[in-house]
Amino acid sequence: MHTQKRITPFLFLAPAVIVLAVVGIYPLLFAAWVSLHTYLLAQPNIPHDFIWFSNYLTVIQDGAFWGSIGRTLFYLAVALPVQIVLGLGIALMLRRGRWAALRGFARVALVIPLAMTPVVTGLIGRLMFNQEFGIANYIQTTITGNKVGIEWLGNPTMAFAAILLLEIWQWTPFAALIFLSGLTAVPVEVEEAATLETRSFWVMLRQIQMPFLMPALTAILILRTADILKQFDMVYTLTGGGPGSSTELINLYITRIGLRGAFDQGVASAQAILMLVLTIMLSRLYIKYLYKGDDA
């Protein structure tokens, strides 16, 4: 009975652990091996020699690699604060007041961007940001009264603005809904007692609601950071990383080196391993902080 009890959890866990090891860990080990070798997909005749860390040296000296990292971090630094501020505003609007039906409807509507296939978001962006007949230029023409013909996707700055706009459109609802679930944890009596004390919106937010919003904020910071570092699908269909490399985020760059253009698997694997190290460090830090109270 006693031995059986000790073996049981392992029998329950084994299938999941084995499968995840095969599809999740084995590829990583292989990538580490490839990153130490010459591995050119387009020239299969060149032998896969062991070349120590020279792929890593190539990556570290590669300005385009650091450029795409900088671009990704800039994208993160703009999109995340905007999503947080807008998301908090929307959550507060959904929380209380009149317009119960409209609030309910808005809450349902917010689910749609979350479910939207990012590939399709990018394709809709292509349509809306079209220079000749896109609705983005039309709206600006109507508002300003002058003919606006912005070449959204052909101009480096505007293309970057376009991917940011879609990122913010798709994921602000995520922040809003998480903040809203944080706000619903505020006890009604506490809020009502507070309204007797103050009518200031800011005092209410800082003193009463903030403690309940902090876990939501942490979750948004962590999950959006992870997902923005992974961003690929929407940008791939909207701009493909262009024009030039103006919207080429890190994942688009790595896949271009490894699988879409240069076919240099050795260097691409070295880039991927460096990204992996960065992600592991970040997630270790994040999860330690986030789950510090968890008994698991």
Add this chain to the structure above:
Amino acid sequence: MTTQSTSTLPRPAVISKARPRKNNTLTTALHGLGLLVVVFGTLFPFLWMVLTSFKTTSQITSNPPLLFFSGTLDHYRSILGDQYNVGGSLVVSLIVATSATALAVLLGTPAAYALARFSFKGKDDLWFWFISNRFLSPVVLVLPIYLVASQLRLIGNPVLLIAMYLTFSVPIVIWICTDQFRSIPRELDEAAMVDGATPSYIFFKVALPLALPGVVVSSILSFIFSWNELLFALFLTRGDGVTAPVRATGFLSGYDVPWGEIMATGTLIVLPVIVFSLLVSRHLVQGLTMGAIK
């Protein structure tokens, strides 16, 4: 609208009675307007896609854009025909997403049960390993998998894609279901154990039925994630075996951009996941945070 003084000084009763009333009308109006902006802004891109999918090509490229027009189903006929075969890729997507989800439940629920019910050495590390998959970029996996699969001649085989989708679907199931199993009273298990039931009997007949809500929510989330995925599918499928998102990106390679066909394809890809998400909208956010907030 808001005054700094309110936070520091108590206001005379007369003013505080008069002010908010005036404030309220304006605030209420702005509140309503803000909500309308949110609803409109959120829905517009989606509705614009659906609308565009029913326009003829000349209606799509008209400037100013048309809001009212006589609709056509031509683009849907075209994409479901042999030339584009979007129907076929939707079937591939359905098979891949369903299989990945079913396998994830099969593998994930026993693991979640073990994590929730038993204590053993290394549980924390195992927990961390499952969680860390949430942070792992598919790019790191797709490079080596592409090489291995090319050597094994597996590129284009849906089984490969299903296997790779387990890297995120199994963790989803484990996370959500571990929480679910923890919420079931331990006494139920213990009562069954006293009656001489084996652990597998307890799992299947006692715990799993009670954890069904968690299983359903995690299944739907894992289905949506698999259905929406592009990166793995882009490099690991080809020909008639491509999933719907890959097929959608294929429209961009030609000389002329078939806008109507693209928007019709987008509509068909997005509709099932939107229906699913609205069904579980209450649990969706919790699921997406992977239990980060309880």
